[in-house]
Amino acid sequence: MIGRLIARDFRRGLAGAAWLPVAFFLLVATLVPFAVGPDARLLERIAPGALWIAALTAALLPIERLIEPDRADGVLDQLALHGVAEESVAFAKIVAHWLTFAPLLLIAAIPASVLLAMDGTALLRAQVALAVGTLGLAALAVAVAAVTAGLPRAGALAGLLLLPLAVPVLIFAVADALLLEAAVSLLLTAGAPFVAGAAIRAART
Amino acid sequence: MTALLRFDGVALRRGGRRLFTGLDLQLDADEGLHVTGPNGSGKSSLLRLAAGLLRAERGRVEAGRVALADEHLALDRELPLGRALSFWGSPIDEAMDALGLAHLARAPVRLLSSGQAKRASLARVVASGAPLWLLDEPLNALDGDGAERLAAIVDRHRRDGGAVVVASHQPLAGAWRRLELGA
Numbered sequence: 001m002i003g004r005l006i007a008r009d010f011r012r013g014l015a016g017a018a019w020l021p022v023a024f025f026l027l028v029a030t031l032v033p034f035a036v037g038p039d040a041r042l043l044e045r046i047a048p049g050a051l052w053i054a055a056l057t058a059a060l061l062p063i064e065r066l067i068e069p070d071r072a073d074g075v076l077d078q079l080a081l082h083g084v085a086e087e088s089v090a091f092a093k094i095v096a097h098w099l100t101f102a103p104l105l106l107i108a109a110i111p112a113s114v115l116l117a118m119d120g121t122a123l124l125r126a127q128v129a130l131a132v133g134t135l136g137l138a139a140l141a142v143a144v145a146a147v148t149a150g151l152p153r154a155g156a157l158a159g160l161l162l163l164p165l166a167v168p169v170l171i172f173a174v175a176d177a178l179l180l181e182a183a184v185s186l187l188l189t190a191g192a193p194f195v196a197g198a199a200i201r202a203a204r205t
Numbered sequence: 206m207t208a209l210l211r212f213d214g215v216a217l218r219r220g221g222r223r224l225f226t227g228l229d230l231q232l233d234a235d236e237g238l239h240v241t242g243p244n245g246s247g248k249s250s251l252l253r254l255a256a257g258l259l260r261a262e263r264g265r266v267e268a269g270r271v272a273l274a275d276e277h278l279a280l281d282r283e284l285p286l287g288r289a290l291s292f293w294g295s296p297i298d299e300a301m302d303a304l305g306l307a308h309l310a311r312a313p314v315r316l317l318s319s320g321q322a323k324r325a326s327l328a329r330v331v332a333s334g335a336p337l338w339l340l341d342e343p344l345n346a347l348d349g350d351g352a353e354r355l356a357a358i359v360d361r362h363r364r365d366g367g368a369v370v371v372a373s374h375q376p377l378a379g380a381w382r383r384l385e386l387g388a
Binding site: 001004008012015072073074075077078080081082083204205 | 219253256257258259270271272273275276277278279280281283292293294329335
């Protein structure tokens with residue numbers, strides 16, 4: 001069932017608006033040269049940080065469709081009746097979300113790197129950091145989506161919850177501390193299913 | 206014989222209002238229970254308690270494997286009906302036949318009428334193979350043919366040693382135990 005759930009969410013993620021966060025990511029990256037001017041040295045220096053701010057804002061977009069539609073349509077209830085623990089559901093959703101979100105973002109990082117005057121090595125470093133960090137971001141997104149599912153103005157609330165929690169990932173990612181970033185990312189991935197599972201159960205009426 | 210569903214002194218409170226207290230209930234194989242009561246009397250909540258989706262305020266609920274058909278369709282709207290039902294893991298051809306849905310296997314779920322959607326959620330219950338069925342207003346939106354098919358699948362399930370709980374305002378064909386919840 002878990003495998004089927006991952007495959008289903010992956011398919012729905014790609015069929016849905018998977019390109020939307022990516023377009024948003026590129027748009028934010030495009031704004032940076034306009035905002036700070038075309039000085040290549042300056043752009044190169046701030047590029048990793050700019051990429052990450054673009055990635056964080058892009059990570060907010062899909063939150064509302066991660067949990068809420070399945071809650072409202074009774075899919076989460078039926079999964080429980082089929083003996084799937086809420087934590088397992090959340091884990092499957094994290095995996096599926098990461099698989100739809102991260103690869104597209106890594107591809108979009110290539111045109112973004114051109115806009116930000118990054119060279120090849122800087123791009124590669126940024127991509128590794130993004131690949132590692134997006135796992136933690138995906139876990140956070142699912143947990144926050146579960147906590148806010150069914151609430152009015154869930155989207156805005158989700159942003160307020162997610163961005164502060166993503167700060168450790170951001171700090172280690174732009175400081176090139178890959179191991180620490182991976183540690184935080186794994187910690188988030190390990191903890192998020194339990195938060196999301198409890199939230200899904202608590203939201204049942 | 207072991208009970209398929211047992212309520213022991215169950216109390217349930219929803220939104221600060223106590224819906225029922227001290228509810229005792231036992232359902233054995235081949236039994237059917239028809240839950241009635243005014244709107245808001247807790248019929249659906251009783252089914253969700255039996256399904257383990259809600260916790261009782263007091264008392265104990267014991268149930269084995271259950272299948273639930275309520276107002277939520279829980280099928281992917283963009284998929285053809287056959288594939289959407291298959292997601293839930295059981296062979297579905299026989300169940301779709303039993304509900305008269307075989308010709309709709311390739312129709313996208315989002316195009317189903319409300320009666321067809323009701324049949325689809327009943328088909329999932331049939332396919333589940335669970336011994337206890339929980340049906341919330343199963344007659345809503347069903348036409349005459351649908352109601353006959355519903356009676357037939359319920360009969361067969363009970364003959365095969367299953368039990369059924371139906372929450373409904375409408376009269377049901379066949380022999381049912383009645384449970385009336387107060388307002």
